[in-house]
Amino acid sequence: MLRFILTVFALGIALAHAPVQAQTIVVAIEDKDYAPYYTWVDGKPEGPCVEITAGAIRLMGAEVEFARMPWTRVLNSVETMRADAALCGTKTDERISFSHYPDEPLLNYDVTLFVRSDSELTTSDPEALSDKTFALVKGYSYASIDDRLEEEGMIRVEATGRDSLIKLLMLGRVDTILDSRLPVFTDAKRLGFEGQARALSPSLAETPAYLFFSRKPGYEALASRFSAALEEFKSTPEYDVIQQRYGL
CATH class of the missing domain: 3.40.190.10 (Periplasmic binding protein-like II)
Known part of the structure; x- marks a missing residue:
């Protein structure tokens, strides 16, 4: 046994x-x-x-x-x-x-507002951007910064995807777009808009x-x-x- x-x-x-x-x-x-x-x-x-x-x-x-x-x-x-x-x-x-x-x-992602390079906008301060439009990708999360921008008087526009987001800005359909630096500049270059977008300072969040x-x-x-x-x-x-x- x-x-x-x-x-x-x-x-x-x-x-x-x-x-x-x-x-x-x-x-x-x-x-x-x-x-x-x-x-x-x-x-x-x-x-x-x-x-x-x-x-x-x-x-x-x-x-x-x-x-x-x-x-x-x-x-x-x-x-x-x-x-x-x-x-x-x-x-x-x-x-x-x-x-x-x-x-x-x-x-970490940065959450940043972007404008066309020829835009007169110089700051990401939401109070200075009241009544301006900002686009974002539908379904993405931006650390509630998008909600805060609306509360400060900015107007939300939803893009169906990343290409649409960049094109809305480049075609002048919106004043700003909300996203992260590396993806925005990479997408702009891929779509033939290299150097035609710039980030407003400071970034609004790190998420x-x-x-x-x-x-x-x-x-x-x-x-x-x-x-x-x-x-x-x-x-x-x-x-x-x-x-x-x-x-x-």
């Missing part, structure tokens, strides 16, 4: 140390570029949001699969628990209601962007595991290389 017990005990130790199949975390990601934070190249996502996420998930001993879809479906797929997580979103009360946020953000998780059973703990792995990843040389590559 003692021999049998020892055999079972030894088997238990062996199983405990046996390799197990790595968990695959399905991450929903917008199908449009938000350069340089995430872009699509030959059907594969690139950019700091993607690379930081993948690096942290590797440290968890898991694998990542990116699922490409429109931004509204990204949010819906997390809310309906068809995806495990979404990249690379800011925190809002609405999103908190259907997702778990890790403590550690992937990176953290996260990999946020669905409310599947056990995923609050998964978000905490990811947060710890992300914090660890940020101390690695690989993370330093990513920051330098994208000018973060």
